[in-house]
Amino acid sequence: MRILREKSLATKLLLLLEILLKKPSKLTFLADAVGITPQAVSEYIKRLTKEGFVVQNDGRYQVTKEGVAFVHSHFLELKRFTEERIKYLDIIDRCIAVAGGDIQKGERVGLFMKKGHLVAFPNKKSSSTGVALRDARHGEDVPVGELEGIAEHYLGNLYIIPISYSIEMGSRDIPLDKVRDAFDEMRCDKVAVGDTVARSIVKSLGKNVDFEFAPIEASLEAVKKGLSVCFLGPTRQVERLISRVNKFNSSSPDKIIYRFIDI
Template identity: 30%
Template sequence: MDDERAVAPRVLDNKRDASKYRVLVEIAARQPAVSQGEIADVLGVTSQAVSDYVRELVDRGYVEKRGRGRYEVTKEGVDWLITRTDALSEFVSRVSEDVLGSVDVDAAIAADPISEGDAVRLTMRDGVLHAIGDRRGGGAPAGTDAPTESDAPTESDAPATAVAVTDGAAGEAVGVTEFEGVVEYDPGVVTVIPVPVVTEGEPPSVDVVTDRVDESGFVAIAGTEAYALATRAGIRPEIRFGTVDAVPQAALRGLDVLLLVSSDELSRHTTQLRESGVRYEVHDPVGDSA
């Protein structure tokens, strides 16, 4: 294991080894007809430098010269590439998991005043990650609500936790890291109301829409006809653009969404909802208003 771990720094720290590795990769990709000038352009070095690297690779038995401008990577060269590539892959994986993973910072809304270093519990509210400080010690800070039973963690809840890396008053964004557990919440349901395009008939009654707004609370509109219906109903939608992607994302974050969509846009939206694994219900506006 120690020998394998030592290989990656040797390729990364030694510029000549790193360049030789890249040249061998380019030869393997282009063989048997190899243009040293093209390799030089790709690597950003001179043709003379590439020629020197190729000569060294031939001398080491990693590359065999077949004629003018014709080269092939030998079995020894392939083995050398595989060894270095595997070591680099392990090195990158170790950096990603052990180094970058440990410093990954996300943002959350402080549910109450939070100080750097505080242990917090994470929950999803209105589709946004919230951080709840541990207020069980000395009671709730001034100006905040007292903790409730729903806030208190239980063994069965196995709440998601993190550590705050910035200070924040209630309602402010704070940085959190060292995540443990899973933030559990129920995905939302999308209620879809198709609105006929102007060439297909009259729009549904505004009552069909207003009766459902309170049930969902979060409204999205797609298409001019849907916009006109929402305007007549006095509805201010949360999403007006990019609804094909935005509506599934909102539902996956736990929001129930009412989607008013012009009929010519319906299939694109329902297809994306299905592919995203989002529950949705399509309501016939004519049937609902009858």
């Protein structure tokens, strides 16, 4: 992709684009538009004229047919390049958030991650902002467009409690007082269980089970959204969970931090 590697080519194309759109008569206009000195513009114009891309008619600079073809070919190449790469960057220009207050269509909103949900607050400063695409009441979903920036977001913590038991005894093999102490220490947002025995243990402690089905996938999604999760399960499930965490960490700049709690 020459246009990204060669500064001189990029400058040529910017100058040709400005001439094509504005047909200026003064070099100072081009210098201000492109951000280089008038002397540098003069040198580029000489080069572009010699290459047959620019002519001067009635005191105004104009782009020739050859110059237009030159601009079109390079910008189409750039368009194809960016479109192909954008597919892999997961870039979005619109999203749906929860209204953090009553919002009017066209109002600027600040976007924040709150308890695992993207929340839009009217006229609140944020590292990520957008414009409400319709009216929304507090707590209602609201579509947001014209997105700018990235919302501040941190991964949650993952606490893992491996359990080992016999088929005959099941949850009775597990010291419940130690599990209770572990839960008190961790203060998790969500609780995941890897099997029936783990579910029985959590229920016997009077706690809610948040992730019972597909607990590994659900736990990772919650952690990615900034929630702290406690995963209680047998060794085979714990190994699968750690494998998924390591796979995520190997391909992401943000790393999931996990901690084992022995009981």
